[in-house]
Amino acid sequence: xxxxxxxxxxxxxxxxxxxxxxxxxxxxxGLDEVWxxxxxxxxxxxxxxxxxxxxxxxxxxxxxxxxxxxxxxDIELARGGLSYSIDTVLELRHLHPHDSxxxxxxxxxxxxxxxxxxxxxxxxxxxFIGLNREGTEMAGGELPDDLRQRLTFVSMPPIGISxxxxxxxxxxxxxxxxxVPEAVFHFITRRGLYGARSND
Numbered sequence: 001x002x003x004x005x006x007x008x009x010x011x012x013x014x015x016x017x018x019x020x021x022x023x024x025x026x027x028x029x030g031l032d033e034v035w036x037x038x039x040x041x042x043x044x045x046x047x048x049x050x051x052x053x054x055x056x057x058x059x060x061x062x063x064x065x066x067x068x069x070x071x072x073x074d075i076e077l078a079r080g081g082l083s084y085s086i087d088t089v090l091e092l093r094h095l096h097p098h099d100s101x102x103x104x105x106x107x108x109x110x111x112x113x114x115x116x117x118x119x120x121x122x123x124x125x126x127x128f129i130g131l132n133r134e135g136t137e138m139a140g141g142e143l144p145d146d147l148r149q150r151l152t153f154v155s156m157p158p159i160g161i162s163x164x165x166x167x168x169x170x171x172x173x174x175x176x177x178x179x180v181p182e183a184v185f186h187f188i189t190r191r192g193l194y195g196a197r198s199n200d
């Protein structure tokens with residue numbers, strides 16, 4: 001049985017913080033692989049992703065190339081609609097019945113767990129790895145017992161990077177190099193994503 005970590009999100013764009021979080025969870029929890037699954041429409045965000053789903057998937061593929069423990073899956077993009085975690089997990093468990101799955105989430109998502117769609121059903125099928133982030137207090141002690149028992153806390157280095165800040169920097173004509181993997185930086189500038197200017 002493989003132990004698989006799931007990294008969900010819009011990845012709009014994927015950045016170094018995502019990769020550090022995935023690697024921290026993998027090594028701390030003994031995961032065999034981490035699967036990055038870009039969402040089509042995230043139910044907990046109030047806006048649609050800034051870039052087309054295929055471009056976001058390609059950025060993830062660029063970012064993780066060369067790491068044999070990371071994979072990118074398009075199952076939520078192919079399914080379309082709101083990307084509910086329970087639908088993704090049911091599909092993954094059908095396709096990979098002998099593997100175990102854990103969602104890798106930040107402290108802000110830990111606090112939101114009770115509001116996730118069909119959370120009781122989801123918690124019966126996956127575990128959760130909560131990553132401590134600087135400035136966010138996890139509410140693990142306030143969660144219902146069934147959720148708290150499915151949750152492992154892991155400390156990660158403080159990384160003050162967000163996709164929102166990167167998009168804002170690009171749109172303002174600022175530098176975002178070294179906030180994203182080099183391959184992603186060139187992908188964004190080459191295609192002019194988020195209004196980026198070419199670096200040629």
